[in-house]
Amino acid sequence: MTGLVWKDMLVSAKTAKSYGLIILFYFVLGFLGTFEVTFITAFVSVLLIMLPLSAFSYDEAAKWDGYAVSLPLGRRRVVAARYLFTLLIVLVSLAVATLFSAFIALQGQSFLEPLSSALGTLGFGLFVLDVLLPLCYKLGPERARPYLYAVIFVPIIALFVAFRMGLHLDLSWLDALAARSELLVFALLALLPLSGAVLMLPSYLLSCRILDGKEF
Amino acid sequence: MTNCIEIKGLCKSYQDFSLKNVDLTLPSGSILGLIGENGAGKTTTIKCILNLVRRDAGEITLLGHDNVREEQAAKEDVGVVLDECFFHDSLRPRDVSRVLAPVFPAWDEKLFRAYLEKFDLPEQKRIKEFSRGMKMKLSLSAALAHHPRLLILDEATAGLDPVVRDEILNEFLGFIQDEDHAILMSSHITSDLEKVADYIAYIHQGQVVLCDSKDNILEQYGRVGCTAAQLQGIAPDDLLRVRKGAFGCEALVSDRTAFRRKYPGLLAERTSLEDIMLFLGKGEET
Incomplete structure (x- = not known):
């Protein structure tokens, strides 16, 4: 299984490098005050979370899945490797966000605020992946792509429509909470990626079931 | 083994x-x-x-x-x-x-x-x-x-x-x-x-x-080239497949030695896997 995780890392390396340069560029801009640092830490998570989805496209281009299933691993391990790679990406995103936050903290700004923003985005990204990974196994990366936009934009559109209809989402309690304790907000936001990680289990089982029924 | x-x-x-x-x-x-x-x-x-x-x-x-x-x-x-x-x-x-x-x-x-x-x-x-x-x-x-x-x-x-x-x-x-x-x-x-x-x-x-085994196939199978009239004289059971063309007929036999003994006037020659494949895939049954 580790061999397949290695494979995902190797084929994603070039994309990850270009993402790294983009992130660095935005971080410099953020450091110079052009962007909010909270935006940058959230941006890191969004970019890196795309890597597991790209891995499906690379595999499809190489027709890798049929070969992977012919190896002495079993289909479940093939799926497990992709989920393990996803978890690694999440950890890397978190590490990068922590590093940025620490750097910003050294300049006298809040450490927890940009990190909280990263946790929120990571949590959302994980929910997206929990839905998208089984869809990629079922439909392939190209046919699953519209669902990615749906998963991201449907909640945004729903919020917008609700706002236009006068249904205001009152988040002032978050500000009040942040004023009382930044740590409490951080802990609350940390629940998002944690629940996203917990939901990986049913998502993994669903992906296994889909791959079990697939013929190559 | x-x-x-x-x-x-x-x-x-x-x-x-x-x-x-x-x-x-x-x-x-x-x-x-x-x-x-x-x-x-x-x-x-x-x-x-x-x-x-x-x-x-x-x-x-x-x-x-x-x-x-x-x-x-x-x-x-x-x-x-x-x-x-x-x-x-x-x-x-x-x-x-x-x-x-x-x-x-x-x-x-x-x-x-x-x-x-x-x-x-x-x-x-x-x-x-x-x-x-x-x-x-x-x-x-x-x-x-x-x-x-x-x-x-x-x-x-x-x-x-x-x-x-x-x-x-x-x-x-x-x-x-x-x-x-x-x-x-x-x-x-x-x-x-x-x-x-x-x-x-x-x-x-x-x-x-x-x-x-490949050796058995190449040793035993044979290709017979003959005219339509000669083909009429061969018992259908002795032929596996037949191909008829404008200039003559060809047939595949499963035992060319036995065929030669039975039909000494006809030539049953060694054949290739490709020919056997063509006969079995495209030839007419007898």
Whole structure:
């Protein structure tokens, strides 16, 4: 299984490098005050979370899945490797966000605020992946792509429509909470990626079931 | 002698095609060549063996293990080369080793490098820069580097030039020197199989219509060239298939020595696998 995780890392390396340069560029801009640092830490998570989805496209281009299933691993391990790679990406995103936050903290700004923003985005990204990974196994990366936009934009559109209809989402309690304790907000936001990680289990089982029924 | 592959009553149905009761046996120390037209069922048979598609009925044993219930054990000593190279274009040969080493407990890094050297494959070059021949050699190196006992090859020599094909066929002959080893290879290039195969199975429209040792087939089968009038004088039971043309007739016989004895005036000459395939696939039944 580790061999397949290695494979995902190797084929994603070039994309990850270009993402790294983009992130660095935005971080410099953020450091110079052009962007909010909270935006940058959230941006890191969004970019890196795309890597597991790209891995499906690379595999499809190489027709890798049929070969992977012919190896002495079993289909479940093939799926497990992709989920393990996803978890690694999440950890890397978190590490990068922590590093940025620490750097910003050294300049006298809040450490927890940009990190909280990263946790929120990571949590959302994980929910997206929990839905998208089984869809990629079922439909392939190209046919699953519209669902990615749906998963991201449907909640945004729903919020917008609700706002236009006068249904205001009152988040002032978050500000009040942040004023009382930044740590409490951080802990609350940390629940998002944690629940996203917990939901990986049913998502993994669903992906296994889909791959079990697939013929190559 | 043990069997490396045993297939009994294999059935697999698609909407427009069915594999019907395929029985095949590959004894260790030998090469079994699978021939047949496009869409005859060769690749489906190999996919069933590798559990890439689910069989509807039948049993498949690889190196003594059921290929579904004991999939991991069954595949551990199997090397696979399919008709394409499945390694990502952005990878290099050394990356292939990094990926496959944890997959196969018996992965031999030195052996893999030795194959790369033998096949003149640069370790640092990206696969996207490789020719088709180089890609197939890389696939073969990867398939051989964990000391497999069984090689399964699906059209592995298709589209390669004669020099590369010869190089790869020699490698197969070297592999088979060990009596524990065996190779199952499907190919359209019947001349390749005439060079290396010990057994031939011909699949036609999802059924095995001929399965015997290559030597038996080439020694016994014969092609008779005759006129339409001469053809009339031959008992239909003595002929397997007939092809009638504007300039004469041709027939396939299953025992050319017996045929010569019975019809001394007619010439039954040695035939090739390609001719047998053409007769069985396209000839008229008598």
